[in-house]
Amino acid sequence: MDEFAKPAPGVYLVAAHPNWGESKVNRLLLAAAGQLPWVRVRDLYGSYPDYDIDVAAEQEAVAAARLVVLLHPIQWYSMPALLKLWLDEVLRYGxxxxxxxxxLQGKDLWLVATTGGSEHSYHPQGYNRYFFDAFxxxxxxxxxxxxMRxxxxMVLHGAHTxxxxxxxxxxxxxGQRLGTYPDWPELEDLPACPACDVPQSDRPAVHDQASR
Incomplete structure (x- = not known):
């Protein structure tokens, strides 16, 4: 049975790690999420080794979830390449x-990440030069x-050591956070996301782009 045929849970976790065999933390987080029946897990590198993302299936899974979790190691101050492609392909204009x-309006987005550098390295006097929030x-x-909100x-610094x-x-x-969502005390005071209206003039029609 195709995994997308399963009843849609309230959480969709999108995990991206180019080499799970070298993962010290993320693979344990992925395994913990997989033990919760209401969490649908997508291992991007395991599912799409050829980078050919099933956009329709991914959009269906995301639309069915109340919480979308991005689970990955920080690589070059950002996300792994396949997760970036997932965002480009799945979160389409229109x-x-x-x-x-x-x-996706009204849903929540949660970043769960690890860094190789210590927390002290994310400091103006550290080799990463900025606090982690800057990224x-x-x-x-x-x-x-x-x-989305x-x-x-949730970040673990210095994952290698x-x-x-x-x-x-x-x-x-x-695991406890996933198990108790959305009953997190801090969410009561978290404001709704700001309105970001994109005018059609900023996204010209396909034929207009081709003529440029």
Whole structure:
């Protein structure tokens, strides 16, 4: 049976790791999510090794979820390449944003990420030169453009050298958070996403683009 034929749960987790065999934390997070029957899990690199994304199936899964989770390691201050392609292909103009693009309005987007560098490295005096929050605006604005709330991210810094106890606690907290969503106390005070109306003049018709 195709996994998209299963009853749609309230959570859709999109996981991206180019090499799960080298993952110390993300693979444990993925396994923890997979144990929850109401969480639908999509391993992008396992499902689309040829980068040929089933857009219709992905849109169906995202539209059916109340919470969309992006699970991945931070690579070059951003997301793995296949996850970026997933965003490009799935969150299309006229479906996820822009005129008529209301499929995701009112949903929540949650980033769950790991970094190789320590928390201290994400500091003006550290080698990454900025606090980690400086790298979040693309995620926040993606959510806003689609009419979604961007939930406070869950990040584990220094994943390569994290001790087993810290990893176990992180995975446990992640499972607990998934298990109690949407009953998170901080969500009561989280404002709704801002309105981001994209005029049609900013997205000319296909034939107009071809003529340029």
């Amino acid at each position: 479906w996820a944003y822009g005129p008529g693009g209301t499929a 979040l605006p693309p995620y926040e604005q993606t959510a806003a453009l689609c009419g 961007f939930l406070p991210p 994290a001790p087993p106890g810290a990893i176990e606690a992180h995975v446990s907290t992640f």
